[in-house]
Amino acid sequence: MMKFEVTILGSSSATPVFNRNPSAQLLNCNEKYYLIDCGEGTQQQLTKYNLKAARIDHIFISHLHGDHYFGLIGLLSSLHLNGRIKPMQIFAPTPLLEILEIQFKYSDTNLRYPIEFFPIEADESKQIFENQDLIVKTVVLNHRIPTTGFVFQQKPRQRKLIKEKTEDIPMAYYAALKKGKDIEQSNGEILRSEDFTTPAEPPRSYAYCSDTMYDERYFETIKESDTLYHEATFMHELLDRANETHHTTAKQAGEIAKINGVKKLLIGHFSSRYKTLQMLLEETQSVFENTELAVEGRTFQL
């Protein structure tokens, strides 16, 4: 089965506390690494969990509040110093490039590797990336500054040949059979795809909603995700504070998961006022049971 898992590097909102670090997650899809947000200390967290930063080729930054990107310049600098030459693709709000370039300029750093920068517009959901494994779409969130979430969607895969049954048929037919096509041979005999192959794994999807208040307008884009990560900064008793700061409560995160029919919910981005997290988890679970805490060092199969 193709690997599709996420490791949490930071679960804190705004300021790092109680050994909780600011937002960052590492997605592993088919042994390729995708970094999602990059708060201060992300490179140290990667080292701590034995995840090689050099394997990251794509970075997605949700917005320009510091707890989501202050670690990026350090990570990029270390990769440079450690000899990286392959390109790094960065998907982020436009001004981030200016912020990076000014810092490279004054440190007199000429990166040995190219940064391929893809500015994100936060106005409507769109596809921003595609490779052989994955499609990435943005989610238009509702925060104090332009903010996008991301949906990481596996691409539909081909059916798998059943070895014992396909040994005696021409290899030229394999590609069509894997695509689900039946084949009519010259003698009129029909080879049915379903007789020679097993169904593909259904493609899975992971939706990441970093910083946002409850807003039905983005529900459509995260609907029926297999796993949803959603911020849950406050307990619901602080709903006013959540609205004021454009954040979500633990109860609301559960409601969003339920309404949108996701299979599993991860919550994070916890306010520094909560020394322990059990009550946030319980509040969410009272609405949506299959919830887990997205805390440092945990890896979730998606």
Add this chain to the structure above:
Amino acid sequence: MMKFEVTILGSSSATPVFNRNPSAQLLNCNEKYYLIDCGEGTQQQLTKYNLKAARIDHIFISHLHGDHYFGLIGLLSSLHLNGRIKPMQIFAPTPLLEILEIQFKYSDTNLRYPIEFFPIEADESKQIFENQDLIVKTVVLNHRIPTTGFVFQQKPRQRKLIKEKTEDIPMAYYAALKKGKDIEQSNGEILRSEDFTTPAEPPRSYAYCSDTMYDERYFETIKESDTLYHEATFMHELLDRANETHHTTAKQAGEIAKINGVKKLLIGHFSSRYKTLQMLLEETQSVFENTELAVEGRTFQL
């Protein structure tokens, strides 16, 4: 005795490795906190060692290589979010202000507290700060980009009154006696300062040389420091590499301490190629015995 000590928050050069963090030190002089350099993760290190970031009122940045300042924007942001209102004085190369401001701009942050920014020119040693306890002077170092070290010099203190002896003389005389002045009373009797006071503690000094190659031109400004922190990035067998990158070897750091008659040497800024540090220490000690490793969490009385 007035407190004068430094706690090491980072001992790594360039990239964080093996639980070594990039450069940062916290100087405590008379219970006031002065931060010297601020590599990525400094705010987490302060938390780890139970040092309250809110107590820092002065920050000194030696140069604009990222391992010496990437943690500053996060630290300043957290102080803002935690309600700071008192000013923060920052002494740093001119472009740092631009780097900070662009990041505050795009995160739509209006700091609740003022930053008082003092640009440092790296062309000649000069006094850049003075308060009731301390004078700070710059050290013109020789690195790839403009870089200054700092000498933190306690101000001369007054002599101390001997309680038992001064109980019977007018309090109006105290100030003069503490300054070392003798007093002629109206009856012609002379009160000698040395009979009523004990000498002041001699003022101590701490010199911080962050990133530099061996260069006699800065020796004058660090001469006879009580404690010298000096970078020692490489073993002496890598002298060519040290010269090429404008760094110092462990042996050279010892020589600098010896030549300049300092009492104690701390070495740091260790290359990521060294998994353990004992051999660096031994190389320095072979030249200058009173050397210690400036590693994370250690506090040195200055």
